[in-house]
Amino acid sequence: MADYVDSYYARTRNPSPARGALKGTVSVDAAIIGGGLAGLTTALELARAGRKVAIVEAERIGWGASGRNGGFVGPGYATSLSHIAMMAGRDAAHDLYRLSIEGVRIVEDNLAAFGRSDDVVTYGKLSVLRHADASGLKARQDQMARDFDYKLEFRDKDEVRAVLRSAKYYDALFDPKAFHFHPLNYAQGLASGIEASGGQVFEASPVVDATLDGATKVLRTSYGEVQARDVVFATGGYTGQVSPKLQRAMLPIATYVLLTEVAPERIGAVIGVPWAISDSRRAGDYYRLVDEGRRLLWGGRITTRTSEPARLADMLRATMVSTYPSLAGIRIDVAWSGLMSYARHLMPMIGQMQPNVWHCYGFGGHGLNTTAIGGRVVAEGILGASDRYRQYAPFGLNWAGGPFGRLTAQMTYWTYQAMDFAKEFRASRAG
């Protein structure tokens, strides 16, 4: 079993014992492959409804993207509302957006039920522009209030620069209901909640083979098997050969995070708020103060290259310093990467591949709320309590393009980067 990758989260996680591997034969109502937030939320919802469940995780609970991410929880998806509306129609897109808001609430409820009282949850997220477009932001603010009764606050350039001392920044929208937290501790809390409801959680148990036809489905690991009526694939960006169809439908995309040394004065001199901060570029920067404001956790960049770059910390530091030049000499204590799963349509893939064989993945870079609602609607489908999972039917398991898909995705990202750069360049010329 691989231990957690070295990260801020692994270094500061609440103590939790390693769970045993699957051995022998286990019979349950529903077996879930993957112990990230998608699998954990599905299992939790089922266990709380009285179903016998087992999670089978290759490594450790929260070992994948779910235990390595930025920790930002807010409404939305990995693509914009207008893009969703283009693909699914306006009304369907609005319903889906409401589900994404429900996803935020699910995380809040789970934190209240399974978090430790000393787990830190900080409210407030500022989405900052790196070019001037106050009217665009105000239009978005109006739309969120009108269509979703969701209140965002407009902050002008001077207000933004008073708290974030970067000449790169312009106006921003502030979301007081979004928050940031420690995602690995959250994942561990969910796993304990599943066990408290009678569910079983196995670590160090990669599923290597599956028989999915017939009334009883069988998942096999090296030392055991799980038999179940329902099977849920929740394997995220780490989806492998066990289901070739799912593997073909997603692109694994890497993204990076770093943690600075303890430097409260230097960091506090440029970042004066405890909120989650992100900029509006595609795959832009996202960062927040951690460790009681003494360190900075900074994420950004995406690539289709799944191996970790040799000079990851330097690469990411350069991004940080281009926004805050005074942080140039700051030491990086640790940097890490994680894989996200993306479909070509950029929306989650949620549904049934065949009767009682479910998939719940493809959450991209906006997975903390969407894994929660994904897990809930799949659980409701298994329980026969609703067919809300069908709202994701417009976003199917289309071939993601293999190596050509990766090339296209990388080129699209570079094109977007060039467009973002052009906008910034024009903004800097205009002052």
Ligand SMILES: Cc1cc2nc3c(=O)[nH]c(=O)nc-3n(C[C@H](O)[C@H](O)[C@H](O)COP(=O)(O)OP(=O)(O)OC[C@H]3O[C@@H](n4cnc5c(N)ncnc54)[C@H](O)[C@@H]3O)c2cc1C
């Ligand atoms: C660096 C980074 C920063 C991010 N920041 C944010 C953020 O701030 N806010 C946000 O909303 N989203 C963010 N995301 C996205 C979010 O983390 C993901 O979308 C979400 O965690 C995906 O959860 P998951 O359960 O689908 O996948 P994962 O958490 O990756 O879990 C999949 C699990 O399946 C297991 N698995 C795979 N194959 C098998 C098998 N054969 N047998 C058994 N187990 C298997 C893996 O070991 C893994 O643990 C970020 C992602 C990354 C990588």
